[in-house]
Amino acid sequence: MTETQRSPDGAALDDRGPERAAGLRVEAVRVPQSGIATEARAAAVVWQREMIRFFKDRTRIVSSLAQPLLFLFVLGSGLGSLLSSAGGRSGGVSLPTFLFPGVLAISVLFTAAFSGISIVWDREFGFLREMLVAPVSTTSILLGKAVGGATVATLQCILLLALAGLVGVPYDPLMFVELLVLIFLMAFMICALGLMLAARLKQVQTAMPMVQLIITPLMFLSGALFPLGNLPTWLTVLTHINPMTYAVEPLRHVVFARLNASAADLARYDPGIHWGSFLVPTWLEIVLTIGFSVLLLGLAVTRFRRTE
């Protein structure tokens, strides 16, 4: 084992390669029957790959912060001054404070959607094929991918959460735990949506219009940027059929529960989702988010099975 075995292409081969390999021969590895454990390992390694990619790509971590910061401080401060100069009641809640949970949601939306749609890159570079021909179910592969995307989006959000104090949101540990759980659920749902959208995409170029066409409307129609009370009927209907709405509202609820906001401010800035006169409770919103996640991932699996 003294000399290197480097064999540049076309150059003379190391003649002893296979012999040496035969020397180190280990018993043939065993590929077990399929089962939950095998499926879980497959999903776990797909997740792990997402983590490796995330930590390798530090520029993505930093650049993904730009948009939420612009929303929070530029839009927040800009529109905030407009509101107060127009004589609007700013009450006890500043616009940046109001926007904080919404901006978290927007950041998650774009990161998670991108993670899901990124499977188009895997297809373009052929790696998707390596994953889909393995003796494991498509569900495990996509589940690993969605949990991976959700983890990435949640990790990125931690940086934003650290800024809570700057916009007047208290550093309450329990609030952060609740937010992280909710963010993870939302990210999983959006990632599953991204996977479903990407199932039929063949080229990376077609992925960007998809973001413009689907993801951006989801952002505007989710109540991330405005309270859901007193909207025109058409807008109320659109926000109510948007799955994102039910994932955003719990975030705002959790944040507002920690603010010393008056009842009037709460009613104005965090009215909740009303189906007619029925106020959708937070637990139901979470159940809906999970339900949408299962549905979207199921659709993604079906669509991937059909295409490959």
Added chain:
Amino acid sequence: MDQPAVSVSGLTKRYGEVEAVRGIDLEVARGETFGFLGPNGAGKSTTINILCTLVEPTGGTAAVAGLDVVADRAAVRRRIGLVFQEPTLDGPMSGEQNLRFHGELYGVDRRTAAARREEVLRTVGLWERRKDPVTTYSGGMRRRLEIARGLLHSPQVLFLDEPTIGLDPQTRASIWNYLARLGEAEEITVFVTTHYMDEAENCDRIAIMNEGRIVALDTPEALKAQVGADRVSVTTEDDEAALVAVRREFGLEAAVREGAVTISVPDGAGFVPRLFAALTAEGVVVKSVAVTRPSLDDVFLAHTGTTLRDAEANRGPSMHPMAMRMRGR
């Protein structure tokens, strides 16, 4: 355990109007290196994709490692290694990470996984480069990594679909060197498609496929022996006159192939002087002459009536149903 590694009977596959595979029968013994030859669009890729459980056959049956490719899909997948025409590596990950990923995906026993990774990386001569991202690998190295990955889970059959396509001749030779030696290091059946005739010589047996059918199936030597004749190719100033002269003087059929008058004769070297004399007598100026021993190209020619190159030129790349499917993904 002496069931064949691959056994195919009456296999057909139809893509709409295109009949890619038109009823093939085939048996590959365990430990054999089996070559699957034919021009683009002959149905090789479709057949290999059926065997790999990636495409369902329209008719007939196929079994790999004794398991039906339709009924026991997952079980077949666990027992086969795959190397595709198109690259399927993750570029940002290192060679070793790609293998680790594969091992987890295939549920390879963790206790032996690391040793097995080292073993296959050494087999393909990539152990020293294992930590480097795949993006820094050359085309030939990537191919070798894919072969290593295909071997990682100790498959019974390794399928390689055009593993040397797009590689330069030297790299092609190097890949074949590794493949040919696999049999020594592994108890494995190798099923490989190619449309390079010279590569098929490395196989124990080969099947020649054309237009969805197997037109010949034997050892390379036996196939060449069937052809039995040397090929004499002459380029002249007047090919038409040369054809007439050969026909009249020797009673031999000659044809213009790839720009040369081509004649099949048992003893090529002995025939050349007589050919020269006859052509000179007719006033035909000979520019060059070549005598070739029978090659698999001649086998292909003998069985299909066309050279491999001509078969591909006539067909064009768009007739490749698998390629269309791949592009359509």
